[in-house]
Amino acid sequence: MIRSYFPKCVAVVALLALSVGALDTFIAAVxxxxxxxxxxxxxPVSKEEGLFLMNKNIxxxxxAVKLAAKQGAHIIVTPEDGIYGWxxxxxxxxxxxxxxxxPGVNWIPCRDPxxxxxxxxxxxxxxxxxxxxICVPCNASDPQCPPDGRYQYTDVVFDxxxxxxxxxxxxxLFAPEIQFDFPKDSELVTFDTPFGKFGIFTSVVAVDEFQVDSILYPTAWYNTLPLLSAVPFYSAWAKAMGVNLLAANTHNTSMHM
Structure with missing residues (x-):
């Protein structure tokens, strides 16, 4: 876990109803x-089999979420593909x-599933x-309409x-990710909290134009060259931009992850 500071001049919209008010610091977990x-x-398997596997991962x-919360974490980042695989x-x-x-529909699935x-x-x-x-970014999917009648996407955030x-x-998308659709244009997705403005990993533009304090980077990535070079690159970029980079990877040593 890390403790992180963000500029006090940031305009904060209280989308997260934490028991504490606006914070000058926050504790993050990955x-x-x-x-x-x-x-x-x-x-293909049945919906029941799919849900059974996902519940085992959840x-x-x-x-992990409960342990992080006990240690005072305000936000936790979990890996890409973390509840079903690849x-x-x-x-x-x-x-x-x-x-x-x-997200504009103002929906709490826990209360209205x-x-x-x-x-x-x-x-x-x-x-x-x-x-x-605690704020939980995780992965799921989102529908609309290719030939089979649906778009398939990833990454959601709950406050x-x-x-x-x-x-x-x-x-x-990585080459083998044929199960998902990529959008027509890349998105700049941000959300506000009492402890800063967050962006889900997109590009430097998210920092420049939207004044985010922290970038969330859920990933399922290989620790082998040349792919390994992405890690120090993003780390150096975050340092240069003066933002926090909260990255969570999957753990699979047989695949060098």
Missing amino acids: YEHTVILPNRTET DVLEK VFTRESIYPYLEDIPD WRFGNTPVQQRLSCLAKDNS SQGKLVAHYRKYN
């Missing part, structure tokens, strides 16, 4: 998760997906955030009330 992977990623994440086809990822509305259909994963993540008074406050559609 969690490196060993993902419990499905046996067959390229063969069981582990729940312990190497899916477009069809085989479907049982792991849920519809995600625009059926408002946008069956959303057990979002309900559970929302309740984790709410019950532990300490369990409210959906942001989602990010990943633009620079």
Whole structure:
């Protein structure tokens, strides 16, 4: 965990109803998760099987969230693909997906899980955030309309009330990520907290134009050259820009992650 400071001149909108007021400092946690992977990623399974696997991963994440909260964390970042794994086809990822509305709908899945259909994963993540008074960025997906009738995206953020406050559609997809769609344009996604303005990892523009204090970087990445070079690059970039970089990777030593 790290303690971080942000400029007092930042305009803060209190989207997170924490028990404390506006803060000059905050405590952040990042969690490196060993993902419990499905046996067959390229063969479609039932919705029930998909939910069973995701709940096993969320069981582990729940312990991490509770431990972080006990140590005073205000926000925790968990890894990309952290509740289902990777190497899916477009069809085989479907049982792991849920519809995600625009954050402007003012929705707390923990209190109203059926408002946008069956959303057990979002309900559970929302309740984790709410019950532990912590902000939880995690990964899921979001629908609209290619040939099979849906877009498939990643990255959502819940605040300490369990409210959906942001989602990010990943633009620079890795070559094997054929299960997801990339948006027409890259997005600049930010959200405000009593302890600063956060951006979900996009580009330097997010810092320059939106005056964010911290960048969230959930990832599933390889610690091998040349891919390893991305880590010191982003770290040096964050230092040069004067922002916090909160990165959470998956843990899979057989894949050099």
